[in-house]
Amino acid sequence: MTDLHFFATTPKAMEDILVTELKQLGAKNVKAALAGAYFEGSIETAYRICLWSRIANRVLLTLGTFNVTSQEELYDGIYKVNWFEHMGPDDSFAVSFNAKGSKAINNTHFGAIKVKDAVVDQMRKKFNKRPDINITQPNIRINVYLNNEQATLSLDLSGESLHRRGYRDINITAPIKENLAAAILYRSQWPDIAAQGGSLIDPMCGSGTLLLEAAMIAGDYAPGLQHKQFGFFHWKKHDATLWQSLVEEAQQRKQIGLEKLPTIVGFDQSRRAINAALLHIENAGLENKIHVERRDINEATAAESWKIGMVVCNPPYGERLGNKEETAELYRQFGQVLKTQFQHWQAAMIISDPELGFRLGIRSQKPITLFNGPLECKLLRFAIEDNNFFTPKAKSQLERIEQVKSDLTGTDPNAEMFANRLKKNIKKLSKWLKREDIHCYRIYDADLPEYAIAIDVYQGRETWLNIQEYQAPKSISPEKAMARLSSAVNETATLFAIPKTQIYLKTRSKQKGIDQYEKLASEGSFETVNEQSVQFYVNFSDYLDTGLFLDHRPIRKKIQQQAKNKHFLNLFAYTGTASVHAAIGGASSTTTVDMSKTYLDWAQRNMALNNNQSNNRFIRADCLEWIKAEASKAEIAQPYDLIFLDPPTFSNSKRMEKNLSIQDDHVELIRHVSKLLSMDGILYFSTNFRRFKLDTEALADLQIKEITAQTIPEDFSRSPRIHYCWEIKCP
Numbered sequence: 001m002t003d004l005h006f007f008a009t010t011p012k013a014m015e016d017i018l019v020t021e022l023k024q025l026g027a028k029n030v031k032a033a034l035a036g037a038y039f040e041g042s043i044e045t046a047y048r049i050c051l052w053s054r055i056a057n058r059v060l061l062t063l064g065t066f067n068v069t070s071q072e073e074l075y076d077g078i079y080k081v082n083w084f085e086h087m088g089p090d091d092s093f094a095v096s097f098n099a100k101g102s103k104a105i106n107n108t109h110f111g112a113i114k115v116k117d118a119v120v121d122q123m124r125k126k127f128n129k130r131p132d133i134n135i136t137q138p139n140i141r142i143n144v145y146l147n148n149e150q151a152t153l154s155l156d157l158s159g160e161s162l163h164r165r166g167y168r169d170i171n172i173t174a175p176i177k178e179n180l181a182a183a184i185l186y187r188s189q190w191p192d193i194a195a196q197g198g199s200l201i202d203p204m205c206g207s208g209t210l211l212l213e214a215a216m217i218a219g220d221y222a223p224g225l226q227h228k229q230f231g232f233f234h235w236k237k238h239d240a241t242l243w244q245s246l247v248e249e250a251q252q253r254k255q256i257g258l259e260k261l262p263t264i265v266g267f268d269q270s271r272r273a274i275n276a277a278l279l280h281i282e283n284a285g286l287e288n289k290i291h292v293e294r295r296d297i298n299e300a301t302a303a304e305s306w307k308i309g310m311v312v313c314n315p316p317y318g319e320r321l322g323n324k325e326e327t328a329e330l331y332r333q334f335g336q337v338l339k340t341q342f343q344h345w346q347a348a349m350i351i352s353d354p355e356l357g358f359r360l361g362i363r364s365q366k367p368i369t370l371f372n373g374p375l376e377c378k379l380l381r382f383a384i385e386d387n388n389f390f391t392p393k394a395k396s397q398l399e400r401i402e403q404v405k406s407d408l409t410g411t412d413p414n415a416e417m418f419a420n421r422l423k424k425n426i427k428k429l430s431k432w433l434k435r436e437d438i439h440c441y442r443i444y445d446a447d448l449p450e451y452a453i454a455i456d457v458y459q460g461r462e463t464w465l466n467i468q469e470y471q472a473p474k475s476i477s478p479e480k481a482m483a484r485l486s487s488a489v490n491e492t493a494t495l496f497a498i499p500k501t502q503i504y505l506k507t508r509s510k511q512k513g514i515d516q517y518e519k520l521a522s523e524g525s526f527e528t529v530n531e532q533s534v535q536f537y538v539n540f541s542d543y544l545d546t547g548l549f550l551d552h553r554p555i556r557k558k559i560q561q562q563a564k565n566k567h568f569l570n571l572f573a574y575t576g577t578a579s580v581h582a583a584i585g586g587a588s589s590t591t592t593v594d595m596s597k598t599y600l601d602w603a604q605r606n607m608a609l610n611n612n613q614s615n616n617r618f619i620r621a622d623c624l625e626w627i628k629a630e631a632s633k634a635e636i637a638q639p640y641d642l643i644f645l646d647p648p649t650f651s652n653s654k655r656m657e658k659n660l661s662i663q664d665d666h667v668e669l670i671r672h673v674s675k676l677l678s679m680d681g682i683l684y685f686s687t688n689f690r691r692f693k694l695d696t697e698a699l700a701d702l703q704i705k706e707i708t709a710q711t712i713p714e715d716f717s718r719s720p721r722i723h724y725c726w727e728i729k730c731p
Contacts, residue, residue, distance in 0.1 A: 003029075003042065004046070005038070006040065008056040010055050012371045014179070014370065018056060027040070047243055048246060050162065051222050051247070055183060057162055057179065058161060062152060064152075068104055068150070073104070074111065074115070079118040087139065092138045093131055093132075093141070094135045094141050095119075095142045096143045097115060099146040099147075100147050102146045103149075105146060111144065116133065137229065140235065157230065158231050162179070163177045163180075167284035168283070169279055178213055181209045184350055185213055187368055188312060189310075193346065194262055199309035203300035204297060204314070206268060208281060211290050212281065215261060219260075219289070220258075258289060262309065264289070265302075266292040267295040268292070300341065302341065310347065311346070311348075312349065314350050315330065328359050335362060343385070345384045346384070347381070348380065350377050350378070352375055354367055357378070360382070363388040373650065375650040414484070417450075418451050421447050437532050438532065439458070440459065440530075441715040446470060451488050453468060453485065457496075458538060458540075460529040466504050536606050537609060551716045554712070555578070555684060556578050558711070559578055559581050560582065562682070563585035563586060566642045570593065570644050571643065572647045572648065574594065575599055579591075579592045580603075580612070583607060588615065592617065592619065594620065595621060631676060641680070643681065643682070647662055674728065677729075684725060702731065703730070704728050705726065705727045711723070
């Protein structure tokens with residue numbers, strides 16, 4: 001029998017794990033591709049992969065390929081397929097259509113409609129009856145990928161994504177998907193550790209995803225055994241007898257495997273998380289196989305009877321840069337726990353900011369890149385041994401720079417070039433700054449590749465400079481990068497005629513293994529600055545951000561100009577600067593919502609600094625939950641005339657009910673927030689996720705106008721993707 005052709009999809013950076021897994025499951029001629037892998041095999045091979053793959057999202061059976069240079073050719077290519085071999089007129093189906101580089105069809109929704117029309121027309125012609133469209137639970141899923149002029153037509157054998165094992169409660173959102181958890185465990189050699197009887201502990205287990213995936217790997221438990229609905233169940237060519245034999249084999253292997261399951265334990269400080277983990281363990285049929293209990297990270301330890309093994313976790317990333325202190329302290333504590341309670345164990349953790357890993361004080365192996373949704377993360381792996389321990393030092397960046405420079409001979413030959421560019425920028429912006437009454441601005445942003453830094457000027461009772469160093473390319477040695485940074489600091493201080501104690505530096509130095517975000521000089525405090533007749537408190541030394549996003553200056557001004565007699569809502573409000581502008585503009589009321597007590601206190605101080613006596617509310621809450629609750633009310637007590645929505649790109653804070661990915665969640669988020677608008681209200685939605693794409697089709701019922709260009713100030717014109725912004729109204 002001729003082998004069939006398939007394509008299995010997977011998240012980016014997991015392709016090589018998928019290739020290995022496919023080969024182990026009997027696939028032939030496996031070839032890696034972006035976000036997936038091609039392979040060949042029988043229908044039994046495909047069934048086995050659907051049942052056993054821990055890494056794949058979908059398994060697509062290729063039905064054919066054909067050229068598409070017009071809408072008609074797409075329709076004809078689909079119509080030529082004998083769909084009666086695959087489905088009947090009483091079946092329901094759904095179409096997934098994606099295109100890349102096609103001149104004929106660049107609207108995926110339109111492409112899906114043409115595919116649907118061809119299938120429906122063929123069925124109607126033969127049976128005088130058409131199958132139904134069901135986008136949530138169809139009997140058959142059709143997939144079309146149009147790459148330039150070649151279309152690949154496939155049948156989706158997986159049904160819903162294979163990462164959905166069936167044990168997770170639909171109302172509980174986990175920080176990581178099941179196949180990412182499996183990838184973390186594979187990369188960290190958990191199968192080998194488990195085979196030797198080693199234990200696994202997750203000290204921040206959340207809803208238990210890593211625990212469950214670890215148990216299923218160690219227990220030879222096929223992840224598809226509880227998968228609710230496979231795509232081939234209603235396929236006319238489905239071999240039910242073959243499938244049943246594979247399921248029975250998997251059930252026997254599970255029964256044998258679970259008898260030798262090693263110790264698997266999870267801790268979490270959240271009672272809600274523990275309850276969710278217990279529910280998922282019960283759903284998976286693993287009661288009495290996995291132990292979870294409520295325990296703070298500082299109390300995490302292994303019982304004497306537990307065999308040395310592996311500590312693994314997905315710690316919180318921190319919602320915004322200002323919460324870095326809190327997150328960094330958690331990592332420091334975790335490092336102490338590992339050093340004192342888990343000597344000779346292996347450890348693994350996935351984090352979005354590799355520099356936080358240095359807070360642990362344990363040298364790691366080479367980080368591995370993985371993606372948690374759209375967020376690039378690093379998997380760190382450690383051997384908890386004395387010779388890998390170190391104590392992060394708190395030496396200031398200034399001391400390090402001067403030390404490196406003193407060890408070098410000669411001077412930086414490009415220093416004069418940098419100084420000339422800085423003078424040019426100052427001259428170019430001077431008239432604009434005076435005309436617009438701007439005292440805080442960006443004067444330099446990696447204009448020269450040799451000097452990859454950003455310089456922000458803050459003027460109040462004195463002039464302060466906030467310098468951020470971008471990560472130097474690998475081709476530049478740490479010594480050379482440090483020398484250039486030192487020259488830039490010296491030239492900038494000279495040009496602005498200020499002492500270095502008024503310059504603050506935030507930089508990353510991975511090679512040094514220490515805290516990467518430090519002030520340049522002595523301990524700082526809150527200072528007062530002006531922004532177009534509005535005053536704000538800023539802090540240069542204690543936080544990564546100063547408390548004032550300079551690129552949002554135009555949108556804050558627009559809000560001030562439109563706020564008179566309006567009810568204003570500021571969501572994910574940070575330090576409340578937009579709320580202050582609204583109040584100064586004569587808003588009838590302002591409502592400022594953020595989850596951080598630090599930011600809300602800061603926001604109230606900013607409001608008080610401007611002596612505003614308006615009706616100002618400050619609400620500490622998980623914004624996602626607050627928005628959802630307000631939007632669900634039959635009658636909103638006070639509709640808002642003006643709303644500013646500036647959410648973080650990604651958050652998996654343990655204090656939030658669910659994690660947030662702005663690319664994946666923006667449609668639902670905008671829809672909920674739009675329900676809070678008054679009849680003629682305006683919502684300003686902004687994001688600084690550079691790869692963000694607004695789903696205008698899913699929001700087609702709203703009036704949406706992109707105003708990004710209008711909201712990029714002149715001092716950020718060299719970085720037009722610093723943020724995106726839209727004006728949204730209800731029809």
